[in-house]
Structure formats: structure tokens, C-alpha cells
Amino acid sequence: MLVGSGLVKKFGDTLAVDRISVSVPAGSIFGFVGPNGAGKTTLLSMVTGLLRPDGGSVSVRGADVWSDPAVAKRNMGVLPDRLRLFDRLTGSQLLYYAGTLRGLDARTVKQRSTDLAAAFGLEDALGRLVSDYSEGMTKKIALACAMIHSPRLLVLDEPFESVDPVSAANITAILHKYVAAGGTVVLSSHSMDLIERICDRVAIVVNGRVLASGTVTEVRGTGSLEERFLALAGSRITAEGMEWLHSFSD
Numbered sequence: 001m002l003v004g005s006g007l008v009k010k011f012g013d014t015l016a017v018d019r020i021s022v023s024v025p026a027g028s029i030f031g032f033v034g035p036n037g038a039g040k041t042t043l044l045s046m047v048t049g050l051l052r053p054d055g056g057s058v059s060v061r062g063a064d065v066w067s068d069p070a071v072a073k074r075n076m077g078v079l080p081d082r083l084r085l086f087d088r089l090t091g092s093q094l095l096y097y098a099g100t101l102r103g104l105d106a107r108t109v110k111q112r113s114t115d116l117a118a119a120f121g122l123e124d125a126l127g128r129l130v131s132d133y134s135e136g137m138t139k140k141i142a143l144a145c146a147m148i149h150s151p152r153l154l155v156l157d158e159p160f161e162s163v164d165p166v167s168a169a170n171i172t173a174i175l176h177k178y179v180a181a182g183g184t185v186v187l188s189s190h191s192m193d194l195i196e197r198i199c200d201r202v203a204i205v206v207n208g209r210v211l212a213s214g215t216v217t218e219v220r221g222t223g224s225l226e227e228r229f230l231a232l233a234g235s236r237i238t239a240e241g242m243e244w245l246h247s248f249s250d
Contacts, residue, residue: 001024001025001026001027001028001060001061001152001153001184002022002023002024002030002047002058002059002060002153002184002186003022003023003024003058003059004020004021004022004023004043004046004047004056004057004058005021005056005057005058006019006020006021006055006056006057007019007020007021007043007046007047007053007055007056007057007058008053008054008055008056009039009042009043009046009051009053009054009208010054015208016039016042016208017039017042017043017046017053017208018039018207018208018209019055019056019209020039020043020056020205020208020209020210021056021210022203022210022213024184024186024201025184025201026152026182026184027179027182027183027184028179028184028185028200028201029175029176029179029184029185029187029198029199029200029201030184030185030186030187030199030200030201030202030203031186031187031188031189031195031198031199031201031202031203032044032186032187032188032189032202032203032205033188033189033190033192033195033202033203033204033205033225033229034188034204034205034206034233035206035233036190038205038206038207038208039205039207039208039209040157040188040205041081041157041188042208043205044080044081044155044157044186044188045080045081046058047065047155047186048065048073048076048078048080048155049065049066049069049072049073050078050080052066058072059072060072060073060075060076060152060153061075061152061153063075074151075151075152075153076151076152076153076154076155077146077147077148077149077151077153077154077155078146078154078155078156079139079142079143079146079154079155079156079157079159080157081157081158083138083139083142085130085138085141085142085145086130087129087130087131087133087138088129088130088131089129089130090126090127090128090129090130091117091122091125091126091127091128091130091133091141092113092126092127094130094141094145095109095112095113095116095117095126095141095144095145095148096109096110096113098145098146098148098149099112099113099148099149102148102149103149104148104149109148112148113126113144113148116144116147116148117144119144119170119174120140120141120143120144120167120170120171121140121167121170122137122140122141122144125137125141134162135162136162136163136164136167138162139159139161139162139163140163140167140171143156143159143171147178151183152182152183152184153183153184153185153186154175154178154183154184154185154186154187155186155187156185156186156187156188157187157188158187158188158189158190159171159187159189160189160191160194161189161190168194172197172198175198176198187199192224192225192226192229193225193226195216195225196216196220196224196225196226199216200215200216201213201214201215201216202214202215202216202219202225203219204219204228204229204232204233206232206233211232211233212228212232
């Protein structure tokens with residue numbers, strides 16, 4: 001479904017992504033995990049055509065994201081990092097915009113908007129401005145916009161961030177049904193436990209490079225995914241020299 005080969009991205013002297021290659025099979029949930037600044041968001045931005053790589057290539061269902069973007073992006077639904085939505089629209093208007101932008105007729109958009117609002121628990125919020133939504137609600141309406149055209153591939157950057165546990169469980173169930181029907185999901189998350197529970201395959205990204213990749217069982221080995229991650233990323237930093245924190249100001 002998705003193939004990235006030798007992807008490279010630099011920002012000044014900083015090498016954010018260092019020759020990463022990845023292959024995501026159709027009908028799977030593929031998770032990227034890594035510390036802050038590891039390059040996950042930069043990688044997903046290049047995969048979805050939001051950021052041009054300095055080297056390498058990306059294809060979705062055989063269509064190159066940069067030389068054939070219309071075909072490649074037609075197959076994708078994207079939840080990007082640092083959401084920028086038209087938040088002066090209501091939830092209903094935003095879904096309508098997303099659906100019609102993808103070529104759906106008004107009747108289909110209305111039906112799918114109703115289904116998505118019910119699935120994400122947003123029925124009572126569709127008439128309100130998105131600017132008045134909580135962070136969790138904003139994340140859910142953005143995810144609904146990414147799904148409304150029923151793409152072959154969903155690329156989701158931190159889809160569970162700011163989302164309450166009940167909604168997170170509901171989103172997980174929706175994604176599993178989507179994959180069971182033939183869809184493919186690529187996501188990033190800081191939550192090792194979540195990645196371990198919902199993903200089929202995983203890649204650990206540190207300092208712009210993939211240090212381990214494969215099925216969750218292969219990557220975690222005999223321990224947990226978190227233990228494997230810590231072993232690859234380096235041990236925890238101990239907060240030494242902060243004894244002043246133990247002598248309280250009062």
C-alpha cells in the first residue's frame with residue numbers, strides 16, 4: 001500500500017530523517033514510535049506530500065506522491081500534526097467542505113457526516129463552531145474529515161492525543177473494522193502500550209533513523225515494546241543535581 005525508499009530531510013544542519021525506507025502492506029496497522037524530535041512527524045509529512053523530501057521517494061498503491069500527487073492523494077486520508085482547521089466553520093460545515101473537496105455529492109456527504117458524528121460522539125456538536133471545540137473534539141472532527149471519502153490509506157499523526165479513554169477505545173474499534181474491510185492505517189504515537197495493543201507492525205525511530213522494524217512480536221522480542229524501545233533509544237536520564245527541588249519554598 002505504501003512504500004518509502006531512502007527518505008532524507010534536513011533543516012539547516014539538522015538531519016531530521018536519515019535515509020528511512022519503509023514498506024506498509026495493505027490491510028495492516030503500522031505504527032511509528034519514537035521520542036520527541038525523532039523525526040516521526042517529518043517522516044509522515046513527507047509520506048503524505050505535505051513536505052518535500054531532500055532525497056528518496058514515496059508511492060501509494062504504485063502512484064508516486066510527488067510526480068503523480070492527484071492519484072496518490074486520492075487514496076489517502078490524513079490527520080496531520082498541529083491541526084490547522086477552518087475553525088470558523090461549524091462541525092457540519094467542515095465535514096461538508098471535506099466531503100465535497102473529495103468529490104462526494106451533497107447527499108452522500110450528509111449521510112456520511114451523520115454516520116461519522118454518531119461514531120465519534122459528535123452529534124450535539126455539529127452545529128457549533130469548531131473553534132469552540134475542546135482539543136479532543138477537534139481531534140475527532142479532524143479524523144472524521146480524513147475518513148469521509150473512504151480512502152484506502154489513513155495516515156494519522158498522534159490520533160489519540162488529547163482524546164479521552166472511552167473515545168480512544170471507540171476510535172480503535174473503528175480502525176480495526178476499517179482494516180478488516182481492507183483499509184490500511186499508518187500512525188504515530190508516544191504510547192508504547194497503545195501501539196503494542198492495536199498495531200500489526202511497528203518501527204522504532206530514533207534520531208531520524210529506523211532502529212527496528214517488523215511485526216510487533218518481532219520488534220519487542222521477549223519483553224515489552226517499551227523495554228525494547230528503551231534498550232534501543234538509550235537508558236532513562238536521571239535527574240541528578242536537583243536536590244534544591246526537595247527543599248520546599250515555604
